[in-house]
Amino acid sequence: MEQLALDTAFATRGIPHVAFWNGRVLTAEDLRAEQVANLLGRNRIGRAVGAGMVRGFAVSPGSSPTHVMVSAGLAVDPSGQMIELPVDVDLSLVVPAETAGGDGVFTVCDPVTSNTPTGTGLYLLAARPASQSQSLAVGVEALGSGVATECGPKYTVDGVSFRLIGIDATALATQAGHDPADVDDLGALGGATQSPLARNVLAHLFLDTVPWSQRFADPFGDPTGQVELGTLAALRAGALRPCEVPIALITWSFDGVGFIDTWAVRRPPSTEPAYTAIQSLGTARRQLLGRASFAQFQDHLDTIRSELGPAARQAFELADAFRYLPAAGLIPIARTGRSGFADTVFGDAIVRGPVPIAPTRVGAILDESFRHTAIDLASGEVIFVYTVAAGSGAVDHLVFCTSRMEFLGDELVIDAVFPGGTLFIGQQIEIRGRGFGFTTGDARVRFDDRAANPLPGSSDTRLLVTVPLTLTVDPTGTAMTLEVSSNIGTDSVPVVVGHPEQSPVGQLHVEWVSVEPTTLEIGLPATLTYRIRSAVTPAVDVVLTQSATDFAQLVDEAGTAITGPIRMNTGDEKTVRLQIEKVPQVATLTISLAAAVGGITGSNTRQFTIGMPTPPRDPAITILSPDFDPQPGPAATFDGTTIRMAHQATANLEFVLEVTQPGSYEVRVEPSSLSPPWPSVLSAPSTGVFPSIQVSEIGGDGVATREIRVTVGRDSSGAPPPATVTLIVNRPGRADDARVSFQLAGL
Structure with missing residues (x-):
């Protein structure tokens, strides 16, 4: 034990960093020492995170019976080193790797070789950090002539290698306190007489099921000092090196790889203070084992489900392959479209239930179960069983849990x-x-x-x-x-x-009023004024959207930015303005303003020619938002500003024209075309260009109405170019008019 005084630095066994000062001669050894110091510092962070698997490193059958597939992954070894496999690899278990096995310059792994699998038996596959020299660099002799006469490695690259470790399962099971039946089940791993319970017993040997049960039964027995419990801890004291992370158990037979079990040895990163045997009873490590036990069971059960045929699945009982069960688990029941087991899967086990529970309770059952040790079917423990129904009402799966948890049945x-x-x-x-x-x-x-x-x-x-x-x-x-x-x-x-909420009904109308200045110039500001009218009941919150979001802002009459819905009662009119900071550099500017609530929409789309005076709006004319009437056949949709049409689709836009002055009104569609790809024509009040509407009387409300129908279609296949169709209404001899435009696009 070292002696130390207060306010005195203790640097014994600390990390030595190279001291740099002007004039000092640096050698390769000095630079290497600094790299090692940085590595040891990073390892401290790794040890603070804790050893374990971060992600990936899943092991599955490989390209041949002597190979396994290892997925890309990241892990932390007990010394704090990061181990990363950047890509999936097909790993040979019999051909030695040609790369370095962990004895690189900056790793702390001792050189060690794998146990080449022979005959039959059990092996632990472990990942370890490795490094390898890459590329070459020239060098000169110290105090020499300055002429390059040497050659050495240019880079040292961090990597990963794998080692296969032979395991004596029966010795470990005896040491862990398993009974003779378990030891017998582990006696012929990989052989022709392998027990059907072998994989399950082996998994719970590494999940420390028996030692934890014994510790709870006799927490004050020897040893009572600081103890790390479990089979992996025993291996770390011997065959498993301090820089290795276990990733899978593999059985080997004369035919090659047998079964692969990852969850029995897979642990997430964790670190805890040094507890005594008594204190360790309340650590989070037990919950990590509970989660691993659940994951291992579900993986093992899924393998059985995939290997058995329908008849064998219906006859299967858990005792056929399992002695130990996690404290809770899920069992799929066979139903239409999905393979599964019969509800007799528990066989002769003592169960309470099954009783139905809601799916939302399953997560809580699993969370609580992780704090409990596993179920031993040989102990006669009562198992609680619940059913969870599918949407059709039939049983979808069973949920079981240990009787050490509260039973959820027999109550409403x-x-x-x-x-x-x-x-x-x-x-x-x-x-x-x-x-x-x-x-x-x-x-x-x-x-x-x-x-x-x-x-x-x-x-x-x-x-x-x-x-x-x-x-x-x-x-x-x-x-x-x-x-x-x-x-x-x-x-x-x-x-x-x-009472049920009343859905809004009625119409929303968006009317363009004016633009200031009347001539839009590139780079100059402008303001477009619109009037929103609501004929919707009941009162609604109307959402306004505009197509010029990148260069224009929507404001109310007071000039305040509109950032959310606006409240409108039936018959309300609201004036809004679209403030353009700078007119963009285009020849023609198309702007759409749309109002929407529920399924009710209203919009107004206008085109403005840059640099030319904009005709004023005729205050005596209002074109109300149209009804969209797609015709039978190919699909056509309308979102308030854009009509989307499939090939050979046809649709009608039914407008209502409101005028406040008697007289003659001319109606036209631009462009008016009967040729592909977008034929658009007036079909009411009459076909052709410049039909005339005569209004002789104005109603008592000061408004006369007329109906106008525009028929649009799509003749071309493929991806037609988008286009614009505009309905224009004006009084002869006047420069002002009313108009509304719509975009046409393929569907």
């Missing part, structure tokens, strides 16, 4: 009511929980004093009901009690029931 519990929030009379809802008694006809549902019978599709964990239409509730909602009862109990929850 409401877990959730879906959807959440206020319920509405006449609405179909879902009540989730357990013990509802639907399959026995005992389920009863009441909203205060009104009954609601469960609907078809319900189950013992899921009730579908309709909120009674006879309930008396306030429009804003009334608090009441939702009660479910069956032959095993009653549970209730408070809910709020109101």
Whole structure:
């Protein structure tokens, strides 16, 4: 033991860094020493993270019986070194690797060779850091003539190598306290007489199931000092080197690789203080083993499911391949479209249940199970079993757990009511929980004093009901009690029931009013003014969108930026402005402003020729947002500003024209074309160019209305170029008009 005084630096066995000062002569040894110091510093960070597998390094059968596939991955070894495999590799287990085996300049791994697999037996595959020289560099002799006379490595590259370690499973099982039956099951690993329980017993040898159970039974037995429990800890004291991370157990036979089990030895990075044997009973390491036990079981069960045929799966029982089970697990049940096992899979094991539970409870069962040791089928322990239903109501899978956890059956519990929030009379809802008694006809549902019978599709964990239409509730909602009862109990929850929300109906209209200045010049500001009119009931929050988001800002009448929906009552009119900071460098500027609420939309698209005066809007003319009427045949859609059409599709745009002055009004479509790819014509009030509409009388509300129909189509196949169609209405002899444009695009 060293002696130390207060306020005195203790540097014994610290990391020596090279001291640099002007005039000092540096050698390769000095630079190498500094690299080693930096590596040791990084290793301190690695040890703080903890040894274990970060990701990847999954092991599966390779390209031949003597190969395994190892996926790209990252791990931390016990000394704190990072081990990274950047790509998947096909690893030969019999041909020695040609690269360095861990004895590079900057690693702390001792050179060691693999146990070449022969005969039959068990092997541990481990990953370890390695390095290798790469490229060449010239050098000169120290104090020589300065002429290059030497040659040496230019780079030392960090890498990874793998080692195969022979394992005596029976000796380890005896040392860990496993009974003779387990030792016998491990006696012929890889051989023709290998026990069907061998993989399961082997996994729980490395998952430390028996030692942890013994420690809980006798926590104050010897040794009581600092102890790292388990089979991997025993191997670290011998065959497994301090720089190696175990990644898989592999059995070997005369035919090559047998089974591969990764989860039995795979651990996530973890580090904890040095606990005594008693203190270690409360560490997180046990939960890591619980998670590994669950993952190993599910992987092993999935392998069995894939290897057995349908008849064998139906006859399979867990005891055929498992002595030890995780504290909780999931078993798929065979159903249409998915292979699985029969609900008799527990065989002669003592079970309680099965009882149905909601799918949302499974996660909590698994989380709690990770704190428990594994189930030993040979001990006669009672196993709790639950069923989880699929959407059709049939059993999808079984969930089992140790009887050391609370049993969830034999009670009625409401877990959730879906959807959440206020319920509405006449609405179909879902009540989730357990013990509802639907399959026995005992389920009863009441909203205060009104009954609601469960609907078809319900189950013992899921009730579908309709909120009674006879309930008396306030429009804003009334608090009441939702009660479910069956032959095993009653549970209730408070809910709020109101009237159904009224969906908005009506129309939104977007009208262009003016542009200032009337001539748009590149690089200069401009303001476009629009009027939004709402004929929608009830009051709604209207969302405005505009196509010039990268160079224009939408503001209200006060000049405040509009960043969210605007509230509009029926009959409201709102004036908004589109402020363009700088007119972009284009010949023609197309801008769309759209308003939307629910499925109701209104829009106005206009084209402005840069550098030419913009005709003013005729205040006596308003073109209301159209109804879109796709014709039978190929698909056509309309989102308020763009019409998208499939090949040979046709659609009508039904406009309403409002005028406030009597007289003659001319209507035209630009471009008016009957040729591909976008034929667009006036089909009402008459076909052709410049049809005239006569208005002789104005109604009592000061407005006369007329209907206009524009028919658009798509004749071309492939990807037609986008186009624009514009409807224009004006009074003869006047420069002002009303117009609205729409984009045409392929679908």
